[in-house]
Amino acid sequence: MSADVSTDASTDASVRLYGRLKAFEGRAAVVAGAGKDPVNEPMIRHWCEAMADTAPAYSGPGAIAPPTMLQAWTMGGLSRHTGRSAAYDELLALLDGAGYTSVVATDCEQEYVRDLRPGDRITFDALIESVSERKTTKLGTGHFVTTRMDVRADGEPAGTHRFRILKYAPAGRGREGEREGERQGRKGGSERPRPVVNRDNAGFWDGVAQHRLLIQRCEGCGALRFPWLPGCGACGSPEWETVEASGAGTVFSYVVMHHPAFPAFDPPYAVGLIELAEGVRMVSNVVGVPYDKVRIGMPVQVEFLRVDEELELPVFRPAEGSGGGGGGGRGGGGGAAKRAGAHGLHATDAHRAADDSAARREGGGEGGARMRVGHELSALEIPVTRTLIVAGAVASRDYQDVHHDAEAARVKGSPDIFMNILTTNGLVGRYITDHFGPGARLRAVKIRLGAPNYPGDTMVLTGTVTALDADGTAEVRVVGANGLGHHVTGKVTITVAEQDS
Amino acid sequence: MSVRSADALGGKAAIAGIGATDFSKDSGRSELKLAVEAVRAALADAGLSPADVDGMVTFTMDTSPEITVAQAAGIGELSFFSRVHYGGGAACATVQQAALAVASGVAEVVVCYRAFNERSGRRFGSGVQHREPSAEGAALGWNLPFGLLTPASWVAMAAQRYLHTYDLAPDVFGHVAVTARRHAARNPAAYFHERPVTLADHAASRWIVEPLRLLDCCQETDGGQAIVVTSRERARDLPHPPAVIVAAAQGAGRGQEQMTSFYRDGLTGLPEMNVVARQLWRTSGLRPDDIDVGILYDHFTPFVLMQLEEFGFCGPGEGAGFVAGDAMPLNTHGGQLGEAYLHGMNGIAEGVRQLRGTSVNQIPGAATSLVTAGTGVPTSGLILGADG
Numbered sequence: 001m002s003a004d005v006s007t008d009a010s011t012d013a014s015v016r017l018y019g020r021l022k023a024f025e026g027r028a029a030v031v032a033g034a035g036k037d038p039v040n041e042p043m044i045r046h047w048c049e050a051m052a053d054t055a056p057a058y059s060g061p062g063a064i065a066p067p068t069m070l071q072a073w074t075m076g077g078l079s080r081h082t083g084r085s086a087a088y089d090e091l092l093a094l095l096d097g098a099g100y101t102s103v104v105a106t107d108c109e110q111e112y113v114r115d116l117r118p119g120d121r122i123t124f125d126a127l128i129e130s131v132s133e134r135k136t137t138k139l140g141t142g143h144f145v146t147t148r149m150d151v152r153a154d155g156e157p158a159g160t161h162r163f164r165i166l167k168y169a170p171a172g173r174g175r176e177g178e179r180e181g182e183r184q185g186r187k188g189g190s191e192r193p194r195p196v197v198n199r200d201n202a203g204f205w206d207g208v209a210q211h212r213l214l215i216q217r218c219e220g221c222g223a224l225r226f227p228w229l230p231g232c233g234a235c236g237s238p239e240w241e242t243v244e245a246s247g248a249g250t251v252f253s254y255v256v257m258h259h260p261a262f263p264a265f266d267p268p269y270a271v272g273l274i275e276l277a278e279g280v281r282m283v284s285n286v287v288g289v290p291y292d293k294v295r296i297g298m299p300v301q302v303e304f305l306r307v308d309e310e311l312e313l314p315v316f317r318p319a320e321g322s323g324g325g326g327g328g329g330r331g332g333g334g335g336a337a338k339r340a341g342a343h344g345l346h347a348t349d350a351h352r353a354a355d356d357s358a359a360r361r362e363g364g365g366e367g368g369a370r371m372r373v374g375h376e377l378s379a380l381e382i383p384v385t386r387t388l389i390v391a392g393a394v395a396s397r398d399y400q401d402v403h404h405d406a407e408a409a410r411v412k413g414s415p416d417i418f419m420n421i422l423t424t425n426g427l428v429g430r431y432i433t434d435h436f437g438p439g440a441r442l443r444a445v446k447i448r449l450g451a452p453n454y455p456g457d458t459m460v461l462t463g464t465v466t467a468l469d470a471d472g473t474a475e476v477r478v479v480g481a482n483g484l485g486h487h488v489t490g491k492v493t494i495t496v497a498e499q500d501s
Numbered sequence: 502m503s504v505r506s507a508d509a510l511g512g513k514a515a516i517a518g519i520g521a522t523d524f525s526k527d528s529g530r531s532e533l534k535l536a537v538e539a540v541r542a543a544l545a546d547a548g549l550s551p552a553d554v555d556g557m558v559t560f561t562m563d564t565s566p567e568i569t570v571a572q573a574a575g576i577g578e579l580s581f582f583s584r585v586h587y588g589g590g591a592a593c594a595t596v597q598q599a600a601l602a603v604a605s606g607v608a609e610v611v612v613c614y615r616a617f618n619e620r621s622g623r624r625f626g627s628g629v630q631h632r633e634p635s636a637e638g639a640a641l642g643w644n645l646p647f648g649l650l651t652p653a654s655w656v657a658m659a660a661q662r663y664l665h666t667y668d669l670a671p672d673v674f675g676h677v678a679v680t681a682r683r684h685a686a687r688n689p690a691a692y693f694h695e696r697p698v699t700l701a702d703h704a705a706s707r708w709i710v711e712p713l714r715l716l717d718c719c720q721e722t723d724g725g726q727a728i729v730v731t732s733r734e735r736a737r738d739l740p741h742p743p744a745v746i747v748a749a750a751q752g753a754g755r756g757q758e759q760m761t762s763f764y765r766d767g768l769t770g771l772p773e774m775n776v777v778a779r780q781l782w783r784t785s786g787l788r789p790d791d792i793d794v795g796i797l798y799d800h801f802t803p804f805v806l807m808q809l810e811e812f813g814f815c816g817p818g819e820g821a822g823f824v825a826g827d828a829m830p831l832n833t834h835g836g837q838l839g840e841a842y843l844h845g846m847n848g849i850a851e852g853v854r855q856l857r858g859t860s861v862n863q864i865p866g867a868a869t870s871l872v873t874a875g876t877g878v879p880t881s882g883l884i885l886g887a888d889g
Contacts, residue, residue: 193650196642198634226764227643233756253665253768255657256711257648260627264648268708271649273658273763281764283644283658296665313646 014134017098021131021143024091028127029147033083035073035122039065039153043395044118047072050391050423053430056438065116067442068429070151070159071108071422073122075397088128091145095167100142102412103400105421107146107164109446113157120153129162138190138263140413142168170413190263192307201228203242211304213245213314215280226280247302249276249316251286254294266451266485270294274316287483288317288381288458305456305483308415315483317458377435377463377476382427384419384482386455392423419453424488428478431461432492440494443473447490457482463492472496508748511784514600515736515743516885518547518729519850524692524841527621528723536565536616537573539725544574547729548740549610556581556608558598560591560615560844570614581608587759589798589875590773591615592845593883597749599730609731615846616725624721625652640758653718653801655760656877657710660803662768664712667818671712675703676824677802678716681832685839688861692720693839717802719837726846728853737888744853747869747886748784752776753879760877769818771804774811774873777882781871782813785884789814792884793867794855795829796848799836804876812871833862845874852885 037043044065048058051066058066065073075081095101116122126149134143149161197205207214216225220237231238252275258268270291275281286294287305300316307313382388393403401408403420410416428447433440453459459480467475473495480488520542522528522535536559544551554576557567567582581602585591592615599611619625628650632638649655664671682698685691698716706715736743754772756765766772782788789812797808806820815823824831834840834851841847852870854860860867868887874880 192648193630193645195646196632196634196639198636198639200636201639201642227640253658253662253763255649255654255661256708257651257654258708258710260651262628262630262648262650264630268711269648271644271647271654271658273662273768283647283649283761283763285647296661307646311646315647 024128027087028085029088030083030126033124039116039120047395050395051426051430055433067112068426072396077397099169100167107448109162111444112159124151140168140170192264214242216240217243245276249274251298285315287315375465380431380461382459384453384457389419393420396422416454440496444493450486451484507784511748513604515733515745517736517739518543520546521726522724524724533565535725536570539727540574543727543729551575553610556611558583558595558613561586587878589844590878590880592874594751594881600746611730614727615844618723620721620723654710656801657713659768666769673821674717674802675700677805678703681836681838684862685835688835691835691840719800719842722841726843743888744856744885748781748884750777750780751881771807778812792871794864794870795831796852796872798873830864856887
């Protein structure tokens with residue numbers, strides 16, 4: 001949502017409120033906070049299980065905690081926060097009172113200065129850094145609140161954690177939010193354009209509701225047809241029946257939308273023309289693959305994507321073993337995020353991976369071949385299962401109901417539960433350390449969230465090395481794309497010490 | 502249809518007048534005012550008065566009704582009025598309607614017009630996010646939830662398949678843009694007057710919808726254009742030499758949609774334009790070699806290549822090479838890429854100017870021009886010829 005934020009026209013009430021909110025800037029958010037548990041092996045293990053992070057540095061003798069757990073050690077969990085300042089509570093109450101009752105995390109910027117090891121005692125202080133003007137996002141209208149936390153381990157600086165949340169009124173709800181422009185803008189605004197349903201094609205959408213992809217078959221000549229029409233283009237017969245398509249197809253053509261931007265979409269995004277195995281074509285989205293990896297001829301399989309409370313759409317995912325990165329993960333077990341194996345990569349990625357390993361064999365060292373500006377990391381495909389969302393939330397001690405309770409999420413204006421920012425942060429960290437190997441150390445992870453990760457979607461992480469210092473410090477730009485657009489964009493700083501490992 | 506035999510319309514009527522407003526990005530006046538200005542300018546060019554007009558034709562998309570334009574332009578009773586559907590596909594068909602009325606004696610002087618504030622008002626490129634549940638709305642509706650929302654995106658879907666089928670890169674579309682802008686650079690009425698582009702400029706322009714770049718897309722324009730049609734005989738008595746309507750045709754293909762004909766054939770051509778081409782060749786008795794200048798509808802570059810192929814100027818997949826080789830003078834006013842986007846009507850005017858010898862990029866001795874209307878939609882075309 002943050003990619004698509006606008007500042008609202010001011011009203012007297014909103015100006016007064018903003019004045020009161022600004023007064024909180026610079027005040028403490030947490031004073032002398034203390035982690036409820038010291039850094040400990042069980043929490044590290046639960047985290048690594050949720051993230052499917054198997055880096056050797058996080059287990060066994062001499063284990064360290066995944067750096068991306070930094071915030072998790074400060075979480076209040078079910079028994080709530082301790083040490084939160086009266087000022088911060090007042091700020092949140094003020095926003096609640098103005099109708100901005102929902103909260104979502106949008107940005108997380110962490111810098112790591114010291115490894116955390118089992119036994120370390122965590123303490124922290126945090127400051128209210130800034131409160132934004134009123135902004136309208138896809139989720140609704142509200143204010144961004146940025147805090148900065150200094151985390152210490154056994155009294156030594158361990159890292160900093162800058163965190164931005166949006167306190168907002170879900171579209172069309174809050175008092176302040178119920179403004180003329182917004183009410184008009186909402187319907188058909190940030191939500192996806194609706195299909196045009198009428199008496200001639202309602203049967204197709206009834207089928208979608210039952211997760212069946214229905215095409216028409218002429219009872220006169222047997223010709224299959226799509227789009228739906230009340231008569232046959234081949235023989236003119238008005239008699240027809242429906243046939244359920246197998247859902248298998250190939251990409252017949254596609255485009256990548258860049259301009260103009262529409263509220264419901266986050267360009268660039270791909271739209272495909274799918275030729276079904278039965279021979280008819282339909283326009284749809286190709287999901288589970290970055291927009292720039294869609295190709296003509298790519299085998300795909302239908303699935304049904306819930307876009308919001310009212311709308312489900314048939315979309316297409318690269319078929320297993322197709323080279324589309326489809327690697328089998330949908331509904332796959334236990335929240336394990338699976339690395340696309342060679343069989344599940346695009347041809348280009350597979351080649352790239354082969355190039356990498358060849359370079360390593362030639363003695364480039366772990367950091368050598370991969371530490372090159374412009375180097376593109378192999379994609380990592382993560383099926384966003386309900387289990388992963390809940391496991392990630394629990395492992396990060398985040399009990400916000402929108403991350404585990406679908407009904408509560410709907411009440412707050414979300415179509416379903418969605419992944420919390422700490423899990424996204426952990427997955428981004430894992431993506432980088434998986435790629436660069438045991439010698440790599442995370443120095444900073446800075447991410448911004450966009451389209452939410454809802455259950456049933458797939459997030460594909462891609463990365464590019466954007467900077468490289470002589471001392472082995474590199475910056476990697478990371479993008480995580482899901483069926484709705486970019487879930488996460490960010491920058492990761494790592495160092496690779498060659499003598500390590 | 503007259504695909505099988507020459508029709509009886511060819512040669513009966515002629516274009517006697519052309520008139521336009523200035524082409525701008527913000528006209529500062531109403532669409533009705535633009536229409537009236539263009540109509541009066543065309544009548545003045547034809548040496549006729551508003552009182553001579555008894556027929557009017559425009560696009561269904563035009564916001565200014567024939568009767569209102571007539572009222573504001575000093576035109577009296579009308580015995581013929583008609584509108585043609587399908588966006589820019591209507592352009593040449595308005596002239597065909599006029600010719601039919603004139604040839605049959607239903608009307609004597611018919612004015613065709615199109616005027617809009619397509620840049621400062623409703624911009625087609627801003628896309629579609631909602632349609633009513635009519636048959637027409639439902640047809641486009643299949644695309645909307647998936648984010649395929651703009652004219653550029655609908656064209657890009659076919660363009661991608663075209664590139665794939667003929668193993669070409671998006672850069673090939675640049676030849677159309679470079680040609681149009683070269684001509685526009687010499688046309689004082691063109692928005693891109695004195696601003697030619699190179700293939701490198703094209704390749705460096707930003708993506709709009711891959712595989713289309715900014716320079717593959719026509720401009721957006723405020724303005725109006727009108728065309729006066731009367732009988733060939735009456736035209737001979739008017740100030741300018743007649744531009745004879747040698748052949749006029751409409752065309753819709755099997756499985757035709759408006760901009761989204763994704764469900765038929767190979768998606769590498771424009772079957773509706775092939776219907777037009779077959780009729781124009783049949784009725785005129787001409788062949789591609791006989792055409793002195795081609796004014797081909799260019800809202801997006803890929804469809805110019807496909808038109809050349811449908812008309813038989815070159816083989817399938819050879820359009821870019823044909824344009825690069827300057828094998829036929831093309832869009833000598835600068836096209837809609839370079840001069841102005843007037844829904845194809847300004848192209849008809851250029852086809853006339855070439856026959857009068859008054860184009861800014863005049864082809865010496867031009868006696869036959871081919872003009873086409875909007876592509877990707879049910880469309881139309883004209884072959885215009887010098888009298889005699």
